[in-house]
Amino acid sequence: MSSRPSDGTRLASHGAASLTIEPADVAIIGAGVVGCAIARALALEGLSVVLIERGRDILSGASKANSAILHTGFDAPTGSVELRAMQAGYDEYLAIHESLNLPLWKTGAHVVAWTETEVAKLDAIVAKARANGVADVARIEVAELSRREPALARGALGAVQVPREFLIDPWSAPLAYALQAMAHGARVLRDAAVTAARFDGDGWVIETSRGMVRASVVVNAAGLFGDHVEALARTSPFAIRPRRGQFLVYDKPAAALMQSILLPVPNERTKGIVLCRTVYGNLLVGPTAEEVDERENATTTEDQLRMLREVAETRLPALRDIQITATYAGLRPATERQDYVVEAVPDRRWITACGIRSTGLTASLGVAAMVRALYASHFGPPRPVPTPHLIRMPNLAEDRPRGIDGPAPGAIICHCEGVTRREIEAALIGPLPAADLGGLKRRTRVMMGRCQGFYCAAQVAALAPKLVTP
């Protein structure tokens, strides 16, 4: 959607309606990580769910580009909804990741001070972590930091360890949540922009670019368009103010230079520039924090990428000899508030889960638990399914066997990332097949490596012609 709603009940139209589906207990607008987690939580409550996404595939918005850190909340605003959601989400991820075959890299993190001004803030960081219930955060000696991270530049003046900040797979996790919801009957409508909605006192008739959807309750999880969608139900009490974050991805040898997540001393606006590995085997540097007007496509800029490179190579000098594989940018769905907006509007049979800004990958399962509780207290008692169906995700992480490591992997299509033809074919079938090239990349890692698809794009196009034609 590219324009603001004119009358609060109609959003920009995206095309002809052709589909009519069964009424649902709940329609969730937006299949980012938050919408997928909510779909899972409500489907596991025995509710009939339809998840509606305007993009050709799920994760078309903020959730496609982040740092993939599972945060403890040590530095989150004390007493905030965000902190509660992050900590509940963190705990649930730890509880379910093995059953869904999702990775967890227990790297820990270090907040490093490089100036005396930053050193002066370290005790406050520890105190805040304790206030937030993250009791294992503590100062460590610089000599200990150097022992743990020998490739780090000399000159650090102080450090705090955050042992339970971890890394996860940002794409397989939401896909697993959506698939588990579908295993319990949830329907996922993609390429279905919500354009209008009418409340008839008992429920909602939602107009999408693919047809009408009826639902008793609507959940707004529309991320960067959360305020536009909110205007379908009420005057939006928040405005989305997208905050862009740009990243550099260093080539695989860089990953050997660091064990933990390297965090700067944060300021009021941003956590600052982070250096960390990715579970796909690279080293990531970013994100920036820039207020922008764009909501759809995050662009990178030369000056910010240059700045990231300078920061990275100052902190980790050996990066000067390592090439950059890719650059990308993401948009945080921030609002004018310093917190998430997770609330029910009972007389409109509406739940808002918006403004899930910098921490939603971690918090998604926690936000979903909050939505589940709001649903139960306003719209009906839960009927939890007795035994959840478990989904086993194909592993994309470097530390565990992947398709290519099997006894007979068959043809290899992407040699940079080691992606087999069989993995690509598997991603094109099933209940939620890749629906565009980005979706295929997120399901397999194909074309994500050193050559960025230069060598394998033609083969990928032959295997998935519908995904590469507009």
Ligand SMILES: Cc1cc2nc3c(=O)[nH]c(=O)nc-3n(C[C@H](O)[C@H](O)[C@H](O)COP(=O)(O)OP(=O)(O)OC[C@H]3O[C@@H](n4cnc5c(N)ncnc54)[C@H](O)[C@@H]3O)c2cc1C
């Ligand atoms: C630079 C950066 C770094 C980050 N790092 C981390 C991190 O390390 N750890 C962490 O936990 N979090 C991190 N995050 C935060 C996390 O990525 C976001 O909080 C999260 O993706 C927000 O998810 P969402 O589902 O609310 O929004 P989105 O992903 O934007 O999902 C909303 C969906 O709604 C759809 N939609 C919108 N309007 C309509 C409509 N009218 N009809 C139908 N569908 C619609 C969109 O297409 C979109 O797919 C980071 C974010 C950024 C940008």
